[in-house]
Amino acid sequence: MKKIGIIGSGAVGKALGKGFLKYGYDTTIASRSEEKRAALITEIGGSIKTAGFSETAKSAEIIILAVKGSIARNVIEQCGIENFSGKTVIDTTNPIADSPPQNGVLKYFTSLENSLMEDLQSMNTKAHFVKAFSSVGSSLMVDPNFDGLKPGMFICGNNEDAKKEVQTILLKFGWEVEDMGMAEAARAIEPLAMLWCIPGMREGKWSHAFKLLKK
Ligand SMILES: NC(=O)c1ccc[n+]([C@@H]2O[C@H](COP(=O)([O-])OP(=O)(O)OC[C@H]3O[C@@H](n4cnc5c(N)ncnc54)[C@H](OP(=O)(O)O)[C@@H]3O)[C@@H](O)[C@H]2O)c1
Known part of the structure; x- marks a missing residue:
C-alpha cells in the first residue's frame, strides 16, 4: 500500500488520518507547529507519524490536501510544488469565502465556470488531482453508518489511474464511488x-450523505 501524506491537521486531516491507519496505511499528517504535531500523535494515536508540510509532501506517495480552500495555493507552495509531481492528490478542499453564510447557504469565491480544483491542477500540471471527500462532514468520511445503505462519493479528475487509486480507498472506507x-x-x-451544510446551518443536522439512485 502506498504511503499517505496528509497536508492539514483540522477535522478532515484527523478523521482521514484515523481512517488510513485503520486500513493499514503508513500515514503521516502535517502541521507547521511542533506543538500541534505532538498533540496530533495523542489525538490520532496508533502509528501516526507527523512532520512539516514539505517533508510530508515529499515522502508521501499519495497526498491528501485538507486545508482551508482560500489558502490551498499558498500551502502547495509551502509544500514545494515539485513534491506533488507524478502523485495522486486527493483534494478535499472547498472554496468557501470569508463572508458569512446567507440563510444557511455558504458563499464561495469561485463561479460555476471555474473550480478550486481546476485552479490547483493548473498550478501543478504534473500532479494528478482527484476531488473526493469534499461533500460530506468529517465524522462520516470513514465507515459511514446508514443502516447498511452505502452513500455515494462524487469524484472527478483528469488521470484515470489516480481515480482508480482513490476508488480503491473509497471502497475500503465504505463508499460507493x-x-x-x-x-x-x-x-x-x-x-x-x-447543499450538504444547509441542514446543519439551519437545523443543526449534520448526519447525512448523498446517494445517486440509478436504474
Ligand atoms: N470540516 C469538514 O467536515 C469538511 C468536510 C468536507 C470538506 N472540508 C474541506 O476540507 C478542508 C479542510 O477543512 P478542516 O476543517 O479539516 O481544516 P481547516 O481548519 O480548514 O484547515 C486546517 C489546516 O490549515 C492549515 N493552515 C491554516 N492557515 C494556514 C496558513 N496561513 N498557511 C498554511 N497552512 C495553514 C493548518 O496548518 P497548521 O496545522 O500548520 O496550523 C491546518 O493544518 C477545507 O477546505 C474544508 O472546506 C471540510
Missing part, C-alpha cells in the same frame, strides 16, 4: 458542500 469525469466536474461537485 460516482466518477463524474474530468477536472471540470469539480465545478459541480464543490457546490455540493453548500
Whole structure:
C-alpha cells in the first residue's frame, strides 16, 4: 500500500488520518507547529507519524490536501510544488469565502465556470488531482453508518489511474464511488458542500450523505 501524506491537521486531516491507519496505511499528517504535531500523535494515536508540510509532501506517495480552500495555493507552495509531481492528490478542499453564510447557504469565491480544483491542477500540471471527500462532514468520511445503505462519493479528475487509486480507498472506507469525469466536474461537485451544510446551518443536522439512485 502506498504511503499517505496528509497536508492539514483540522477535522478532515484527523478523521482521514484515523481512517488510513485503520486500513493499514503508513500515514503521516502535517502541521507547521511542533506543538500541534505532538498533540496530533495523542489525538490520532496508533502509528501516526507527523512532520512539516514539505517533508510530508515529499515522502508521501499519495497526498491528501485538507486545508482551508482560500489558502490551498499558498500551502502547495509551502509544500514545494515539485513534491506533488507524478502523485495522486486527493483534494478535499472547498472554496468557501470569508463572508458569512446567507440563510444557511455558504458563499464561495469561485463561479460555476471555474473550480478550486481546476485552479490547483493548473498550478501543478504534473500532479494528478482527484476531488473526493469534499461533500460530506468529517465524522462520516470513514465507515459511514446508514443502516447498511452505502452513500455515494462524487469524484472527478483528469488521470484515470489516480481515480482508480482513490476508488480503491473509497471502497475500503465504505463508499460507493460516482466518477463524474474530468477536472471540470469539480465545478459541480464543490457546490455540493453548500447543499450538504444547509441542514446543519439551519437545523443543526449534520448526519447525512448523498446517494445517486440509478436504474
Ligand atoms: N470540516 C469538514 O467536515 C469538511 C468536510 C468536507 C470538506 N472540508 C474541506 O476540507 C478542508 C479542510 O477543512 P478542516 O476543517 O479539516 O481544516 P481547516 O481548519 O480548514 O484547515 C486546517 C489546516 O490549515 C492549515 N493552515 C491554516 N492557515 C494556514 C496558513 N496561513 N498557511 C498554511 N497552512 C495553514 C493548518 O496548518 P497548521 O496545522 O500548520 O496550523 C491546518 O493544518 C477545507 O477546505 C474544508 O472546506 C471540510
